[in-house]
Amino acid sequence: MTESATYPDAPLDAATAAARAVAALIAGGVTDVVVAPGSRSAPLAYALADAEAAGRVRLHVRIDERSGCFTALGLALGAGRPAAVVTTSGTAVGELLPAVMEANHAAVPLVVVSADRPAELRGTGANQTTVQPQLFGVHVRTEFDVAAGDDPTGPVTAALRAARGGDAEDTPRGPVHLNLAFRDPLVPDGRAAPGPDTATDTATDTDSVSGTGIATVDVTASLAASAVRVTTGTTLADAAVSAAARQRPLPQARDDARTVVVAGHDAGEVAAAFAAHLELPLLAEPSSNARSGSSAVVAYRLLLEQLGPSITRVVVFGRPTLSRPVAALLARSDVEHALYLPGPAAWFEEGRRPERIIEDLSELLLFAGRGADGWLRTWQEAGGRAQAAIRAVLDGEEALTGLHVAEAVWVGTSGNLVLGSSNPIRDVDLMAATDRHPLRVFANRGLAGIDGTISTATGIALATRAPTRVLLGDLTFLHDVGGLLIGTGEVQPELQLVVLNDGGGGIFGLLEHGAESTADRYGAAVERLFGTPHAVDLAALAAAHGLAYEGATTYGELVAALERPILGRSVLEVRTQRSTLRDLHARIRRAVLDAATDVDAAAELGG
Secondary structure (H helix, E strand, O other): OOOOOOOOOOOOOOOHHHHHHHHHHOOOOOOOEEEEHHHHHHHHHHHHHHHHHOOEEEEEOOHHHHHHHHHEEEEHHHHHHEEEEEOOOHHHOOOOOHHHHHHHOOOOOOEEEEEEEEEHHOOOOOOOOOOOOOOHHOOOEEEEOOOOOOOOOOHHHHHHHOOOOOOOOOOOOEEEEEEEEEEOOOOOOOOOOOOOOOOOOOOOOOOEEEOOEOOOHHHHHHHHOOOOOOOOHHHHHHHHHHHHHOOOOOOOOOOOOOOOEEEEEEHHHHHHHHHHHHHOOEOHHHHHHHOOOOOOOOHHHHHHHHHHHOOOEEEEEOOOOOOOOHHHHHHEEEOOEEOOOOOOOOOOOOOOOOEEEEEOOHHHHHHOOOOOOOOHHHHHHHHHHHHHHHHHHHHOOOOOOOOHHHHOOOOOOOOEEEOOOOOHHHHHHHHHOOOOOOEEEEEOOOOOOOOOOHHHHHHHHHHHHHOOEEEEEEEHHHHHHHHHOOOOOOOOOOOOEEEOOOOOOOOOOOOHHHOOOOOOHHHHHHHHHOOOOOOOOOOHHHHHHEEEEEEEOOHHHHHHHHHHOOOOOOEEEEEOOOOOHHHHHHHHHHHHHHHHHHHHHHHOOOO
């Protein structure tokens, strides 16, 4: 009897390995890939070009890898599913780190695919070769270093599973890294097989990857499903809270029950439904997507100084990031805190937060309890008075301020609104009304940096295929000016950039550094180091990148510009004064305190 010999699988050539990697990405639900040019990543580029020609994926080419990765981040945010970015080797991979860090802390399923030299060239001084494995460290959920010639199907499939949160209940979604090594030749020669079943399989189950059979995704159908951001809708949120309430009947409200609901970033509609059901004040950040309903309170951060001492309990949804008064409230030892966490979180380590973690909505309802008689009414009356006081101050201003613009943008936007970090999102937090209108708010609050905002918004607009408005400061705009560069022939989003241009970094004037700016010793240094003044011509910058430009100097001009439909890409510049910002906010704070004094007694629930 003769035993048949067994041989190891023959190494795959670069074209075949790349085709299989692309097939596995598509099978795993990736419909959008951002590609930066490069030679070592050429096999992936050719395979992606074939897939795009077959209608199985959408490609977005970007010259700048840093901008490209933030674009992929926006694509993942807008679609609610993994998006990928492909780069060549060397410093190109390092350019991706800022977006990967944001994706880590914001739990965004971003797939980084970097091409690399084969193992025999690493550490030899070969051109454009560095140590790419483990480059992103703790910021990726998993990574795979796939050797040249190996089949990448398994690693790609496993990485996509990890990007969605994997099989472990305590692992949040987040970025993953696939480092794929390729040997020459890097161009297709016509002999490379596309991979098992990739040309004919038309299954649409994005999770149907088993063995060597690879399912594909119909891009058109997937894009139609991604037209709305993946969040808990109002009806579903109301139903979820009502169902939870039926599980455990709530006791009568106690006279000393003074609970507030804080809705941080990405809290979702469930926070608004929860607060409304219990008749509790809702302190909702704009990017919570919960700033509406019968319990929402405007200008809440200024009211905490007056009404905050009466609070006995806090229920937190999402991640609060905007307000020092809210942070101070959450740090109080005399207040009971609970954080609603139905799934794993990416923004803190287990055991490092003081709040009681509650996963079950019915248990959370019992913790919060019904609002005591008059408690919500007190906050709503104070909020109304605060809103009127702020309006009175702003009506007395001769020139437009960031607060004017924030209010107009909030009221005048339907669809997607992206808020830049620093002052713009805080201006909206102070000014945004609580009436319900069709608005989906996005913001990079994972690490709350100003970088990549234009590129992220571009990805959101492309993923949702909906007009998208961005409110951002001048430094945020300039920091991501590379995001304006989209090559000829590439799909152009419907994107309007509303730029608050105060000629520098205005937020530092509202922090403790603002007091130092008037001192003899550090006045000039504060302006140079924190104010970072500039004189960039934004109109010329927009024109150089093919964007339409418009300026607004009056409130009427601003409103008129916001009422026009968003067509193509454009810049709407509003010049404001940085030097008067600290005084303006001080006057607003005093006006709100005066207005809220009359209702302060009601916080004691006796009036």
